[in-house]
Amino acid sequence: MTAKAEEARKRLIVALDVDTAEQAESLARQLSPWAGMFKVGMQLFYSAGPDVVKRLKDQGLKVFLDLKLHDIPNTVAQAARALTGLGADILNVHAAGGLSMMRAAGQAVAERAAQLRIPAPMVIAVTVLTSIDQTVFNREMGQPGEVQERVMAWARLTQEAGLAGVVASPRETGLIREACGPDFAVVTPGIRPAWSLSGDQRRVLSPAEALALGSSYLVVGRPITAAANPEEAARKVLAEMTGGC
Template identity: 60%
Template sequence: MEGIRERLIVALDVDEASRACRLAECLAPWVGMFKVGMQLFYGQGPAVVEALRRTGARVFLDLKLHDIPRTVAGASRVLARLGVSMFNVHAAGGAEMMRAAAEAAREEAAAMGLPPPLVLAVTVLTSIDQEAFARELGFGGRISEKVVAWALLARECGLDGVVASAREAAAIRQSCGPDFLIVTPGIRPAGAPAGDQKRVATPAEALKAGATHLVVGRPVTEAADPVEAVKGLLAEIKDSWG
């Protein structure tokens, strides 16, 4: 089960650090990493990352950094000092910004004697469908084409992988090779509602498409029994993987 649990990331999209830590402590035996997003980080600050790390949790800090290269490099150094295991930047920030983030994070981690964090590029949000992609964002072509182009750029810039919908995972895997990380949000257990997500997938669909990590939030954190919800997800993962 160890290899399976490492693929599962639970999104702690809650307001309070105490609740986040309780969830992390009870789910730790079954979860490889916990995602701290804007809601929790902006409400509680860096202290919530430190509190989670004291529980032994590995943290994926999902802030989608997107600014000029110097600013993003400085932020990446701060995140590396926090000891996060993974964080992301937005691919739309361009090559110079992505390179600056990866280089700064690795340099800072080495200086602090910490393992270097994995640095990912966010591609197209899973809440965006093809209509919004074209009409609201003004992009031509298909979502999958843009996602793959950004994934290739991220790989060229030395990033470890991307955050992308499972629907684009197969195309990313084919273009970027076997060692590139593909972290897929919008994961829903079979039969669960999509909520505000547009490009969703089940654990089995994501893994078969080439995803390396699955991000699950509300189906776990809003469940009557989060531990049982995670166990159900792990069973789906095991069935699809094994």
């Protein structure tokens, strides 16, 4: 693998949206040469339990724990504290919970990691889900204005709270990068390779387009994991990320 391909591999997160730890471990083993991190979301976490994170970590894999914590500050802080002990590399909250909630989560994670003498996971905040388009945002959610305005407001609030970055559509990556600087992480789901269907995602871009706008990490799920040959699909995503090199 070339240096350029290896750098791209580190930035590719594959979403393990399956029901069992065995399925997740099998996919992760198969795809680890092509992906730098694996996402454990609600489906897998609620089906297989917290131990699935430890099992993946025991394989030497990096894990993004995507549970989108959102509640009152104390509840989220205690949940984040508990999750820190699982050893995930990234975990997230929802920016809609507000400044105090995000600050409480970040502080709880840092304190618990120090107590356990382990590296603290990067804490990031979800902005507007990539399945929400302008019509849904205005008519169904009753939110005024443009989607990107809300994304930007939450990105700035996340940075003010001291968190490391956000989850956002690749369509907002460039604006976030301009507003929050080069060191603020932008994790982008809604990545759809040229050869795949968008499914229930609305605000999508290709891997190459997202990287060009400044995405730190790309999250890809079904285009890889639901493919007839997941390894081949992962290789094709990497090829798009590196311009075919």
